[in-house]
Amino acid sequence: MGILNLFIVASNPVLKVLLVTAVGSFLALDRIDILGEDARKHINRVVFVVFGPALVASNLAKTITYETMIKLWFMPLNIFITFLIGSALGWMLIQITRPPSHLRGLILGCCAAGNMGFILIIIIPAVCREKGSPFGAPDVCSTYGLSYSSLSMAIGAVYLWSYVYNIVRVSSSKSTKGLDDSTSSSLEEPSKVLNGSCAEPLLSKDLPGLEIRADHFALPCTSSEATPQVPILVKFRQYLQKFSEKINLKSLFAPSTIAVMVGFFVGVVPQIRRLMIGESAPLRVIEDSAYLLGEGAIPTITLIMGGNLLRGLKGSDIQVSLIVGIIAVRYIALPLLGILIIKGALHFGLVHPDPLYMFILHLQFAVPPAMNIGTITQLFGAGERECSVIQLWAYGLASLSLTRWSTFFMWFVA
Known part of the structure; x- marks a missing residue:
């Protein structure tokens, strides 16, 4: 198939995303005010709690089986590699540009986490339905493409909410803590003088002759202030509690992650699958309801993205070098490295030579x-405006980048 025909096949799905995004931007205009800031926040929560999990669970339950999981084992590893390489490149970008501390988590997240779900679920079925698609019969291509895209979305959701969520949380908490420390330092100094600890010497250790006997000038400590012996089991429990608070393990059980577990359980267990999946399933109404809710996720989140991009037009104080660096990481460095990685995996027999499957693996390195x-x-509440600016440029250039890389990948794997 000619490059021009492949270019047309690759560009149509991207144009659909751009049109829906433009509608979202229009609805977010001040004079329209349908998708204002408060409306977007509330709808975001609905997508986070209801629409997104329903889409993940329904697609996984319908398309993933035990056999397909064994066949597609390399995809979770491939997505992990994209996060790993993106994080390394994002760390290098931070070392070069030296951004504010509250933006470092955002930069790492933008470099590491690609749009593994919604973009693929929009693009892949549309590519399959295009006349002249290199992936065979449209029905077969759409079925397998939906299966691959659903697994990609599920694994990407787990990585996103377990990794990016925490690095943004830690980054925002550090910046807030630093601000609080700087504002309260003037209040803490007098309290240190007036309420000195019994461990603080009354005379300075800098005085000559007092280096060795400075502890003689300390206030006597009461027995209640002595450090008790803590059992090893209690220490281990305290360590686990501190680790849990630092990493915020609750984010691992975000609604999308729970939906992944439910979808895998329903799809992999044959007895449950027969009860819920299929025209003759007695409980098919449950899967149909989840699928109905999930269908609202893609247009809703694309509309929200359009509203957020409009906010990015107002600008922010983010460095231009950061935007250029993120664009270079996501649209140049990652796709090129992905070609080498997947080529190597195919050479060593880690990937079965299905053109559609390989196309999706390549595309996971090139998404915004x-x-x-x-x-x-x-x-x-940290880096919202900066994130809007980054996504404005990233998704504005995605029409060119995705079309170019999709065309090349279809030619490369066909």
């Missing part, structure tokens, strides 16, 4: 930053 990063920044 995940749209849910905007939701995460809104949850913590």
Whole structure:
């Protein structure tokens, strides 16, 4: 198939995303005010709690089986590699540009987490339905493409909410803590003088002759202030509690992650699958209801993205070098490295030579930053405007980048 025909096949799905995004931007205009800031926050929560999990669970339950999981084992590893390489490149970008501390989690997240779900679920079925698609019969291509895209979305959601969520949370908490420390330092100094600890010497150790006997000038400590012996089991429990608070393990059980577990359980267990999946399933109404809710996720989140991009037009104080660096990481460095990685995996027999499957593996390295990063920044109130600017440029250039890389990948794997 000619390059021009492949270019047309690759460009149509991207244009659909751009049109829906433009509608979202129009609805967010001040004179329209349908998708204002408050409306977007509330709808974001609905997508986070209802629409997104329903889409993940329904698609996984319908398309993933035990056999397909064994066949597609390399995809979770491939997505992990994209996060790993993106994080390394994002760390290098931070070392070069030296951004403010509250933006470092956002930068790492944008470099590491790609749009593994919604973009693929929009693009892949549309590519399959295009006349002249290199992936065979449209029905077969759509079925397998939906299966691959659903697994990609599920694994990407787990990585996103377990990794990006936490680095943005830690980054925002550090910046807030630093601000609180700087504002309260003037109040803490007098309290140290007036309420000195019994461990603080009354005379300075800098005086000559007092280096060795400075502890003689300390206030006597009461027995209640002595450090008790803590059992090893209690220490281990305290360590686990501190680790849990630092990493926030609750984010691992976000609604999308729970939906992944439910979808895998329903799809893999044959008895449950027969009860819920299929025209003759007695409980098919449950899967149909979840699928109905899930269908609202893609247009809703694309509309929200359009509203967020409009906010990015107002600008922010973010460095231009950061935007250029993120664009270079996501649209140049990652796709090129992905070609080498997947070529090597195919050479060593880690990937079965299915053109559609390989196309999706390649595309996972070339997608723009995940749209849910905007939701995460809104949850913590850190870097919202900067995230809007980054996504404005990233998704504005995605029409060119995705079309170019999709055309090349279809030619490369066909």
